[in-house]
Amino acid sequence: MSQIESVIVVGASAAGVSAVRTLRQEGFLGSIMLVDKDQHGAYERPPLSKQILMQADSTHHDIALINDDELTALNIEAHYGDGVRQLDPTTRRIILESGRELTADAIVLATGGEARRLPIEGADLPQILVLRHYEDALNLRQRLTADTRVAVIGGGFIGAETTASLSKSGAAVQWLDAAALPMAHLLPTELCEKIVASHCAQGVTLTPHCRLDKFIEQPDGSVSILFDDAKSIEVDVIVMGVGMAPSTPYLSDAISAELLNPVTGGIQVSDNQATKFAGVYAAGDVAAVSQVDGSTVRHEHWQSAQHQGERAAAAILNQELPVAPVDWFWSDQGDLHIEMAGKILPTKEHLVVRLEGEWPVYFSVVDNRVVGAVSVNNPNAVRAAMRMIKNDVNVEPSQLANPELPLRKLMRG
Ligand SMILES: Cc1cc2nc3c(=O)[nH]c(=O)nc-3n(C[C@H](O)[C@H](O)[C@H](O)COP(=O)(O)OP(=O)(O)OC[C@H]3O[C@@H](n4cnc5c(N)ncnc54)[C@H](O)[C@@H]3O)c2cc1C
Numbered sequence: 289m290s291q292i293e294s295v296i297v298v299g300a301s302a303a304g305v306s307a308v309r310t311l312r313q314e315g316f317l318g319s320i321m322l323v324d325k326d327q328h329g330a331y332e333r334p335p336l337s338k339q340i341l342m343q344a345d346s347t348h349h350d351i352a353l354i355n356d357d358e359l360t361a362l363n364i365e366a367h368y369g370d371g372v373r374q375l376d377p378t379t380r381r382i383i384l385e386s387g388r389e390l391t392a393d394a395i396v397l398a399t400g401g402e403a404r405r406l407p408i409e410g411a412d413l414p415q416i417l418v419l420r421h422y423e424d425a426l427n428l429r430q431r432l433t434a435d436t437r438v439a440v441i442g443g444g445f446i447g448a449e450t451t452a453s454l455s456k457s458g459a460a461v462q463w464l465d466a467a468a469l470p471m472a473h474l475l476p477t478e479l480c481e482k483i484v485a486s487h488c489a490q491g492v493t494l495t496p497h498c499r500l501d502k503f504i505e506q507p508d509g510s511v512s513i514l515f516d517d518a519k520s521i522e523v524d525v526i527v528m529g530v531g532m533a534p535s536t537p538y539l540s541d542a543i544s545a546e547l548l549n550p551v552t553g554g555i556q557v558s559d560n561q562a563t564k565f566a567g568v569y570a571a572g573d574v575a576a577v578s579q580v581d582g583s584t585v586r587h588e589h590w591q592s593a594q595h596q597g598e599r600a601a602a603a604i605l606n607q608e609l610p611v612a613p614v615d616w617f618w619s620d621q622g623d624l625h626i627e628m629a630g631k632i633l634p635t636k637e638h639l640v641v642r643l644e645g646e647w648p649v650y651f652s653v654v655d656n657r658v659v660g661a662v663s664v665n666n667p668n669a670v671r672a673a674m675r676m677i678k679n680d681v682n683v684e685p686s687q688l689a690n691p692e693l694p695l696r697k698l699m700r701g
Pocket residue numbers: 298299300301302303304323324325326332333334335336337370371372373398399400401419420421446535538571572573574587588589590591593616617618619620
């Protein structure tokens with residue numbers, strides 16, 4: 289393609305904002321249009337399940353990703369509160385909900401996803417909320433009073449964070465999970481047990497192995513949750529934290545068939561975030577990225593969205609792609625700050641436990657190489673692991689497990 293003079297970025301969040309910033313930082317002087325259907329513009333999503341729930345006076349201004357002054361300084365034309373209804377990837381033209389049409393030489397699709405709802409009778413009741421947008425968090429926060437009874441459905445990170453934040457704010461929280469133990473599909477079992485025990489000690493009631501049947505609204509406005517064994521509980525608010533689906537309704541059926549990865553539902557991209565349509569890129573939670581082993585993965589965390597935004601910008605400018613960082617993710621659950629890096633292999637044979645302080649650090653080790661790590665309230669341990677992963681250092685599992693040996697010594701191999 290000849291010289292790129294205009295770029296549209298759809299989605300003003302971690303991936304989209306990182307793309308527009310990188311374009312300007314790298315000297316792009318052409319026009320940049322940043323489009324988001326959310327009237328509140330660009331804000332961080334991680335605080336929605338933490339700060340926004342716990343601090344009654346915090347607003348989207350406190351969690352802004354890029355403010356109006358910076359948009360002006362960077363000469364970025366923001367179109368907020370007007371979503372893309374239709375995309376023609378061959379002409380790189382979008383039609384907004386308002387009917388306005390925009391065209392550019394390159395388009396970055398960074399439209400993230402929407403929270404899923406379980407397909408159960410009553411799941412669309414107004415008392416049943418999800419947590420993906422600022423308005424969702426506000427809606428939940430406004431329903432909380434001293435005696436609000438809340439049920440949180442889902443044992444992933446969003447469910448765990450919401451549970452911890454709500455109980456810390458004084459709500460009576462019932463935590464419902466289909467699995468035997470929340471987060472056990474993500475983290476070592478012993479660590480999950482300890483984290484969940486810590487939440488329960490704060491007053492959370494966990495019900496594992498939940499099989500939900502339906503939700504029934506009661507005359508007083510509360511909701512009964514019926515289980516398939518005919519038991520039931522009654523609450524005032526329900527939060528579903530059961531995952532997200534990539535957001536691509538602006539693609540016609542024919543374009544979806546060409547662009548979407550059938551396994552992950554995300555927009556298939558190659559190594560430089562490019563789709564199969566020239567000049568059209570995708571980044572962040574919505575992008576389906578091919579792995580070296582041939583599989584395709586949609587990453588659903590902040591660091592990866594940010595990095596993919598930078599990558600898309602570099603590709604548009606025809607520059608060398610930034611090196612991928614070691615995968616890193618965090619989760620704040622009440623007073624617990626959990627950090628993870630690399631690939632956590634929870635199988636016993638790969639797990640090395642280091643009894644350092646109140647919370648053990650878990651390393652995943654394969655052939656004397658650290659491939660992943662997780663810590664609670666100990667970010668330095670994960671930083672050290674990231675260095676080990678990046679530098680591919682050879683490390684003896686017994687040394688790693690020995691808290692007398694400083695990790696910084698092992699980082700050098
Ligand atoms: C409650 C919550 C807590 C989280 N906590 C953590 C955490 O602790 N640590 C962590 O690493 N990650 C966390 N994440 C994940 C992280 O926030 C996401 O990975 C990240 O926001 C993805 O960024 P993105 O830019 O790809 O997409 P998104 O953040 O989903 O943004 C997509 C944007 O596109 C816009 N959009 C969608 N469709 C259209 C359309 N048709 N037209 C115009 N605009 C559109 C949306 O309004 C949205 O602003 C959390 C996510 C949530 C929801």
